[in-house]
Amino acid sequence: MRRLIVVPGLAALLALAVAGLLRSAGPAARTDPVAATAAELRCPACQGESVVDSPSPIAASMRQVIADHLAQGRSREEIRRWFVARYGDEVLAQPPARGPGLLLWVVPAIALLGAGAAAARTLRPRLAGSARRSGARTRWPRHPGSARRSGGRTRWPRHPGGARRADGATSRWSPGPVCSLTAAGLIALVAAVAVAADGLAPPAPPPADPAAVALRLAWDLEGRQQYEAAAQMYREALRERTDDGVQLRLAFALLRSSDAAGAERAAREVLDHAPESPDGLLVLGLAQRATRPADATATLRRFLAVAPSHPAAAEIRRLLDP
Amino acid sequence: MLGDLGSAGLAVGLLAAPLAALLWLRVALVGAPARPARLASTGALLAAAAACVTLEAALLGHDFSVRFVAENGGRHVPAYYTVTSLWSAMDGSLLLWLLVLGGYGALFARGRPDRLQAYAMVVISVVTTFFFALSTFAANPFRAVDPVPLDGPGPNPLLQEHAAMGVHPPLLYAGYLGMVVPFALALAAPLAGPAGRQWLRLARPWALLAWSTLTVGIVLGAWWSYAVLGWGGYWAWDPVENASLLPWLTATAFLHTSLGGGRGRERWNSVLACAGFLLVLLGTFLTRSGAVASVHAFTDSPLGPLLLGFVLLAALAATAITGHHRPATARATAPPLWSRPTAVLVNATLLGTVAAAVLIGTVLPLLAEPLTGSRVGVGPGYYQRTAVPLAVVVLLLAGLPPALRSRTRADALRRLALPGAAALATVAAVGLLSRPGPAALTAFGAAAFVLTGLFAAGARGGTRRWAATLGHAGLALLAVGVAASASYQRVDEGTLRVGETIRVGDVWARLESVQRAAPGGRMTVRARLTVSSAGSTHTAAPAMRYDPARDTAVAVPAIDTGPRRDVYLTLLAVAADGDSATVRLAVTPLVGLVWAGGAVGTAGGLLALAGAARAGRRRRPQPAGRRAPATTRMPA
Numbered sequence: 001m002r003r004l005i006v007v008p009g010l011a012a013l014l015a016l017a018v019a020g021l022l023r024s025a026g027p028a029a030r031t032d033p034v035a036a037t038a039a040e041l042r043c044p045a046c047q048g049e050s051v052v053d054s055p056s057p058i059a060a061s062m063r064q065v066i067a068d069h070l071a072q073g074r075s076r077e078e079i080r081r082w083f084v085a086r087y088g089d090e091v092l093a094q095p096p097a098r099g100p101g102l103l104l105w106v107v108p109a110i111a112l113l114g115a116g117a118a119a120a121r122t123l124r125p126r127l128a129g130s131a132r133r134s135g136a137r138t139r140w141p142r143h144p145g146s147a148r149r150s151g152g153r154t155r156w157p158r159h160p161g162g163a164r165r166a167d168g169a170t171s172r173w174s175p176g177p178v179c180s181l182t183a184a185g186l187i188a189l190v191a192a193v194a195v196a197a198d199g200l201a202p203p204a205p206p207p208a209d210p211a212a213v214a215l216r217l218a219w220d221l222e223g224r225q226q227y228e229a230a231a232q233m234y235r236e237a238l239r240e241r242t243d244d245g246v247q248l249r250l251a252f253a254l255l256r257s258s259d260a261a262g263a264e265r266a267a268r269e270v271l272d273h274a275p276e277s278p279d280g281l282l283v284l285g286l287a288q289r290a291t292r293p294a295d296a297t298a299t300l301r302r303f304l305a306v307a308p309s310h311p312a313a314a315e316i317r318r319l320l321d322p
Numbered sequence: 323m324l325g326d327l328g329s330a331g332l333a334v335g336l337l338a339a340p341l342a343a344l345l346w347l348r349v350a351l352v353g354a355p356a357r358p359a360r361l362a363s364t365g366a367l368l369a370a371a372a373a374c375v376t377l378e379a380a381l382l383g384h385d386f387s388v389r390f391v392a393e394n395g396g397r398h399v400p401a402y403y404t405v406t407s408l409w410s411a412m413d414g415s416l417l418l419w420l421l422v423l424g425g426y427g428a429l430f431a432r433g434r435p436d437r438l439q440a441y442a443m444v445v446i447s448v449v450t451t452f453f454f455a456l457s458t459f460a461a462n463p464f465r466a467v468d469p470v471p472l473d474g475p476g477p478n479p480l481l482q483e484h485a486a487m488g489v490h491p492p493l494l495y496a497g498y499l500g501m502v503v504p505f506a507l508a509l510a511a512p513l514a515g516p517a518g519r520q521w522l523r524l525a526r527p528w529a530l531l532a533w534s535t536l537t538v539g540i541v542l543g544a545w546w547s548y549a550v551l552g553w554g555g556y557w558a559w560d561p562v563e564n565a566s567l568l569p570w571l572t573a574t575a576f577l578h579t580s581l582g583g584g585r586g587r588e589r590w591n592s593v594l595a596c597a598g599f600l601l602v603l604l605g606t607f608l609t610r611s612g613a614v615a616s617v618h619a620f621t622d623s624p625l626g627p628l629l630l631g632f633v634l635l636a637a638l639a640a641t642a643i644t645g646h647h648r649p650a651t652a653r654a655t656a657p658p659l660w661s662r663p664t665a666v667l668v669n670a671t672l673l674g675t676v677a678a679a680v681l682i683g684t685v686l687p688l689l690a691e692p693l694t695g696s697r698v699g700v701g702p703g704y705y706q707r708t709a710v711p712l713a714v715v716v717l718l719l720a721g722l723p724p725a726l727r728s729r730t731r732a733d734a735l736r737r738l739a740l741p742g743a744a745a746l747a748t749v750a751a752v753g754l755l756s757r758p759g760p761a762a763l764t765a766f767g768a769a770a771f772v773l774t775g776l777f778a779a780g781a782r783g784g785t786r787r788w789a790a791t792l793g794h795a796g797l798a799l800l801a802v803g804v805a806a807s808a809s810y811q812r813v814d815e816g817t818l819r820v821g822e823t824i825r826v827g828d829v830w831a832r833l834e835s836v837q838r839a840a841p842g843g844r845m846t847v848r849a850r851l852t853v854s855s856a857g858s859t860h861t862a863a864p865a866m867r868y869d870p871a872r873d874t875a876v877a878v879p880a881i882d883t884g885p886r887r888d889v890y891l892t893l894l895a896v897a898a899d900g901d902s903a904t905v906r907l908a909v910t911p912l913v914g915l916v917w918a919g920g921a922v923g924t925a926g927g928l929l930a931l932a933g934a935a936r937a938g939r940r941r942r943p944q945p946a947g948r949r950a951p952a953t954t955r956m957p958a
């Protein structure tokens with residue numbers, strides 16, 4: 001009786017589920033054609049990110065190009081081809097299924113078939129041919145009792161002190177050669193690592209970014225108190241990329257190399273758009289003590305007002321109120 | 323001074339590890355006393371610990387004469403991230419690797435090891451020797467620097483943004499290196515004669531420990547990348563992520579094929595146990611050698627050829643030793659088709675196929691370049707077409723255990739009816755109300771199938787069944803979280819002037835201000851936005867940090883986590899005049915289930931571990947005695 005209710009109920013649910021699945025897979029599922037196209041392309045400037053996910057400027061302009069093409073009525077396939085023609089296959093998020101790209105499908109298929117066949121053989125061992133299996137057992141080391149599973153443990157009594165095992169099988173041969181061979185193998189392993197490590201190329205240098213190199217150099221020069229040279233390197237870095245942090249470091253370096261006017265200029269550049277920058281005010285004030293002592297006190301008081309807990313604040317207070 | 327001390331520690335380890343290998347070999351061959359061997363293994367552990375402590379001391383003491391400190395330390399780095407910078411780059415993380423490996427060795431050698439354990443210790447000691455040699459000769463972090471710099475750049479800024487830096491890498495290493503014990507036991511089993519029969523029972527607790535720590539490590543890493551990388555996702559099918567997934571897949575398969583004593587599946591168990599650790603080594607090669615480009619490739623080193631050589635050596639040894647080993651106990655009768663052995667093998671087959679797809683997708687860019695001269699990339703689309711559908715089928719299998727326990731076919735069908743109806747109803751309802759796409763929709767259905775089945779089966783049964791229930795429920799929750807966050811995430815991105823808004827669904831965000839600050843040389847730009855969603859309002863402050871020492875910018879997203887959904891704001895760019903900003907607003911439903919599912923699954927693994935350890939202790943004092951057969955009830 002229950003079956004009369006359950007079976008039609010399940011059938012109705014199945015029909016509804018199929019309808020839901022078909023609707024979900026329908027063509028309207030992809031709402032945004034730009035995103036769908038961008039998802040098939042790889043951002044050339046990123047590592048493993050698709051154009052749709054990447055926040056990089058290149059990906060943003062690629063999305064713009066896709067939107068333009070779509071607006072001109074090109075199909076997604078045409079847009080894909082356009083990108084491949086310009087950037088090669090590597091712009092595709094997934095290599096085409098030819099050449100090495102074929103491996104992407106062949107390897108999992110082989111794994112599925114191989115493991116599936118092995119599983120079938122494990123489940124139905126008789127089908128695999130009993131002739132081969134009968135010979136297999138002889139390959140086991142022939143220890144007494146090895147054929148019986150439950151006997152394994154009882155025949156290997158534990159010797160608390162680690163005394164020589166009462167076992168006929170091992171006393172047949174001496175362990176000497178095995179131990180010597182293993183020792184030789186271990187020495188060879190360590191030696192191979194040592195020799196190979198010696199011959200290895202040093203780590204590849206980071207991609208040459210002039211700004212990063214200049215910054216690093218400036219850092220090192222400052223550490224060796226060569227402030228003029230450091231300032232030169234900071235200027236070099238700033239030519240590649242404007243950045244307030246670097247600008248302020250330049251100002252400090254100039255101050256230390258007794259170029260107060262230069263330090264003042266550098267600090268003002270930061271203060272122009274960030275008037276409350278504590279470091280900017282600090283360098284400016286210190287520089288003004290050399291160039292325009294009249295303004296210096298006011299600037300340093302502003303610095304103290306903006307950043308009363310700055311690490312240099314105590315020093316400045318002492319300077320202002322001796 | 324500290325540098326010499328650290329080098330000395332490595333040298334001691336390099337002597338102790340091969341000595342341990344030889345001494346354990348003597349224990350295995352002639353039953354020599356285990357005490358000296360255990361002492362040597364402990365010595366290797368202590369050497370690794372001493373090296374780690376020395377490098378930590380150098381980092382905390384800002385001893386820039388030590389190369390690793392000069393490259394990764396910095397006076398401006400907070401103490402917590404100074405401690406964690408030990409594993410922020412290759413050479414230091416190798417020390418942590420050695421410490422964990424030594425810890426596993428010392429733990430495994432406890433008690434009164436029999437011949438099987440002695441052989442396994444030989445394998446572990448050889449692996450330890452290799453990594454000590456690697457650390458000493460190829461990646462010695464203690465080399466001296468001349469001239470000594472006054473300050474260092476600090477670790478990669480991405481690694482200084484989240485407290486998970488302190489736990490994620492150590493947990494991941496615990497997971498990776500835990501695989502060495504099942505691997506060593508699988509290699510030792512054919513050598514140890516009759517004692518080898520016990521290998522699976524010994525290996526299971528270690529596999530459970532490795533699986534649990536690896537699971538929590540992977541999920542923690544996903545959460546970390548969600549909270550730090552600023553793109554609103556947590557899994558990108560990146561090579562480093564794939565490298566951590568590969569051993570997880572084979573370990574999951576192993577935990578299932580080794581159920582019930584693994585009888586009739588001896589070959590599967592030994593292949594899967596070996597595959598787990600070989601994939602760990604391969605993953606180390608892929609991610610540590612700079613061979614594949616990855617957002618996680620924080621380390622770049624010339625170790626590639628050495629690691630690849632060792633992977634090949636280990637694979638060769640595993641094949642040579644276990645290859646000729648044939649199961650001695652052949653199954654007298656084949657199990658019925660509807661039984662746990664079938665389900666377990668189908669599961670292993672599918673997980674193996676997923677692993678094959680992930681593996682070829684990860685290494686193809688590496689293979690294709692020398693083969694064709696052109697660079698190829700394998701994006702998420704490939705995995706969504708191969709790994710994801712297979713994973714949905716695996717998820718369905720996780721709902722079967724209650725039905726597999728039934729004695730008759732009619733009973734099995736009865737037990738499947740309710741979960742099946744729940745799955746179909748879920749697919750129908752979700753599919754007709756929204757369009758999540760076929761993969762997500764079937765994942766929802768499969769998760770409903772699993773959860774209903776587990777719930778209907780109730781909480782009867784011992785520790786092991788509870789553990790399985792938790793593990794499978796965790797997987798289902800994780801699948802719901804992944805499917806929902808992938809298919810219902812909505813994103814918009816735009817350049818706003820102060821006072822303008824961006825909107826996603828019913829979530830609005832208004833730009834209030836843009837602020838700049840440069841404390842300690844790290845320039846920070848912070849945007850303040852008022853976010854209003856479903857009647858509530860809060861302030862979010864996503865930021866961008868520029869680190870001049872490393873010349874990198876890090877986007878620090880602002881995440882408002884809720885039970886139903888996360889509101890995720892990232893600052894992408896700021897105009898020079900400071901009154902407009904480009905922001906990305908993402909609303910992701912149910913992403914919290916990903917972390918919750920990971921936590922529940924890990925709890926299942928730990929519970930199974932507790933059960934296995936207790937069973938092991940109970941069994942240990944019995945000198946002889948038959949073990950209670952732990953087979954499934956099968957339909958007659």
